[in-house]
Amino acid sequence: MGFTHNGALAGLVAICAGSDIFHPLASLVIGAIAGLIFVFGFHLVTKRFKIDDVLGVWPLHGLCGTWGGLAVAIFGRMYKDSNR
DSSP, X not given: OHHHHHHHHHXXXXXHTTTTTOOHHHHHHHHHHHHHHHHHXXXXXXXXXXXXXXXXXXXXXXXXXXXXXXXXXXXXXXXXXXXX
C-alpha cells in the first residue's frame, strides 16, 4: 500500500519540474520512471545503506526530484522542437 501511494507521489514530484513544457505522454513516461526510481531507491537506502527512512522521504523527494530536473533537459527539448 505504501509503495502505491509513494509511487504516485514520486511521479508528481518528478513532473513538477517541467509541468509547463512536458507533453502529456512524456509526463506519463517520466512519472512511471520516477515510480521505479522510488522503489529501487527505497530498497537501496533501507536495505543496503541501512538508513532508517520509514516513509521514504529521501528517495521520494531527493532521487525523484533529481530525475525530474534531468527529465526537463531530456523531454522538454523534444517538445519544444516539435512545436516549431
